[in-house]
Amino acid sequence: MISVVWLALGRLPAFGGDRRSIRAGQSRRHRGSRVIERTLRRKRTFLVLLALAAMFVLAACAGPDRLGIDSVVDSDLPQNALDPAGPAARSIDNLWWLVFWIATVIFVVVEAALIFVVFRFRRRGGTDEPVKQVHGSTRLEIVWTIIPAVILAAIAVPTIATLFDLRAEPAPSENALQVEVTGHQWWWEFYYPEYDVTTANELHIPAGRPVYLTMTSADVIHSFWVPQLNGKRDLVPGRTTNLTLEADEPGVFFGQCAEFCGLAHADMRHRVFAETEADFEAWASAQAEPATLPAEGPAAAGWETFQISCASCHTVDGTSAEGDFAPNLTHFASRTTFGGATFANTEAHLREWLRDPIDLKPMRPDYNDLEAGRVLGMPNLGLTEVEIDGLIAFLDTLE
Numbered sequence: 203m204i205s206v207v208w209l210a211l212g213r214l215p216a217f218g219g220d221r222r223s224i225r226a227g228q229s230r231r232h233r234g235s236r237v238i239e240r241t242l243r244r245k246r247t248f249l250v251l252l253a254l255a256a257m258f259v260l261a262a263c264a265g266p267d268r269l270g271i272d273s274v275v276d277s278d279l280p281q282n283a284l285d286p287a288g289p290a291a292r293s294i295d296n297l298w299w300l301v302f303w304i305a306t307v308i309f310v311v312v313e314a315a316l317i318f319v320v321f322r323f324r325r326r327g328g329t330d331e332p333v334k335q336v337h338g339s340t341r342l343e344i345v346w347t348i349i350p351a352v353i354l355a356a357i358a359v360p361t362i363a364t365l366f367d368l369r370a371e372p373a374p375s376e377n378a379l380q381v382e383v384t385g386h387q388w389w390w391e392f393y394y395p396e397y398d399v400t401t402a403n404e405l406h407i408p409a410g411r412p413v414y415l416t417m418t419s420a421d422v423i424h425s426f427w428v429p430q431l432n433g434k435r436d437l438v439p440g441r442t443t444n445l446t447l448e449a450d451e452p453g454v455f456f457g458q459c460a461e462f463c464g465l466a467h468a469d470m471r472h473r474v475f476a477e478t479e480a481d482f483e484a485w486a487s488a489q490a491e492p493a494t495l496p497a498e499g500p501a502a503a504g505w506e507t508f509q510i511s512c513a514s515c516h517t518v519d520g521t522s523a524e525g526d527f528a529p530n531l532t533h534f535a536s537r538t539t540f541g542g543a544t545f546a547n548t549e550a551h552l553r554e555w556l557r558d559p560i561d562l563k564p565m566r567p568d569y570n571d572l573e574a575g576r577v578l579g580m581p582n583l584g585l586t587e588v589e590i591d592g593l594i595a596f597l598d599t600l601e
């Protein structure tokens with residue numbers, strides 16, 4: 203937004219240096235130029251006002267929490283990278299502050315020198331004598347080349363050290379938990395090979411123990427980012443990349459896809475639930491259990507509908523539903539959110555989702571091609587209210 207304002211100011215000749223040339227022209231061409239200058243000034247005011255208006259409109263984009271998804275955390279800034287909650291994020295934070303303070307000192311020194319020079323050497327007493335020129339001074343040129351070079355070299359040392367530290371795979375002695383992450387347009391798949399557990403959007407990890415993510419993408423480039431736990435790392439189709447997460451204490455940490463990946467990029471979020479070792483083990487072994495199918499009632503009717511309308515895309519472990527194009531729903535009821543961790547997992551949201559998924563989340567299922575392995579969202583399946591009741595009852599059994 204600031205750059206828009208600058209653009210508005212900079213593009214107009216009636217500002218800064220160009221004004222002088224207009225003045226010069228004015229003496230030559232008199233009234234005509236004065237009219238031009240007035241028009242330009244009006245246009246400039248208009249553009250500045252326009253940029254300010256756009257700033258307020260865009261700032262209003264962060265709307266209220268309509269879907270109730272923020273109730274899990276009690277922070278106004280759940281994605282604050284300056285509030286690190288683990289060793290990797292802390293080392294980034296330390297580096298950030300180091301650079302910040304160095305930059306602050308430079309800023310103060312340069313501005314102080316600037317102000318001093320402006321006042322000390324200002325034009326006095328109406329004399330028009332030219333000031334002493336230092337243009338071409340070799341000594342000055344060398345000094346102001348060496349000083350920044352030394353500063354940059356000094357900053358490079360901790361920066362590069364931190365980069366290598368962050369990239370290092372945890373030592374075997376650290377007993378890292380392995381998780382395979384796949385980015386999809388527009389949701390996250392998490393697979394725990396040790397437990398043979400697949401889940402979506404909500405990553406559970408043991409606190410105080412490193413978690414080594416091995417990541418790839420099923421379609422376009424995504425980027426995994428949980429600001430309180432580590433920096434960003436891209437997920438690239440056809441390649442694997444790695445990232446280590448570690449949380450000091452149990453807690454919930456928010457993240458989101460940090461690389462524009464198409465229509466619903468903004469709704470491709472994730473949550474990390476850091477738990478005590480015991481809670482994590484309990485969670486993992488519950489997730490490893492296959493589903494038990496309901497024998498009767500609306501839930502059983504829901505399972506019938508599921509087999510017809512949903513099983514081509516979704517998997518429910520331990521059943522005939524083995525679709526490989528969408529979030530694994532075996533323990534869907536144990537998740538707090540769905541749809542890229544964008545909607546609280548409540549009956550009301552689920553009903554809206556099943557009536558028309560695109561109404562909740564912008565997706566393009568009209569481009570789906572299951573044969574080619576391309577899925578760009580969940581289609582509107584034209585379900586009746588009775589079918590939806592059954593499906594909700596069925597999904598509710600998947601704990």
Ligand code: HEC
Pocket residue numbers: 387388389402403466507508511512513514515516527528529531534537539540541542543556565570577578579580581583585593597
């Ligand atoms: C053409 C494939 C397809 C079919 C058929 C399909 N879905 Fe989906 N479904 C998806 C995709 C893709 C997503 C992920 C959407 C997203 O978040 O971007 C999804 C997400 C969901 C979610 C949210 C899961 C989560 O954890 O985020 C639920 C619940 C769901 N579908 C239920 C159903 C039900 C019930 C049916 C059958 C009536 C069904 N789906 C049919 C593709 C499909």
Ligand SMILES: [Cu+2]
Pocket residue numbers: 385386388423424425459460461462463467470
């Ligand atoms: Cu993405």
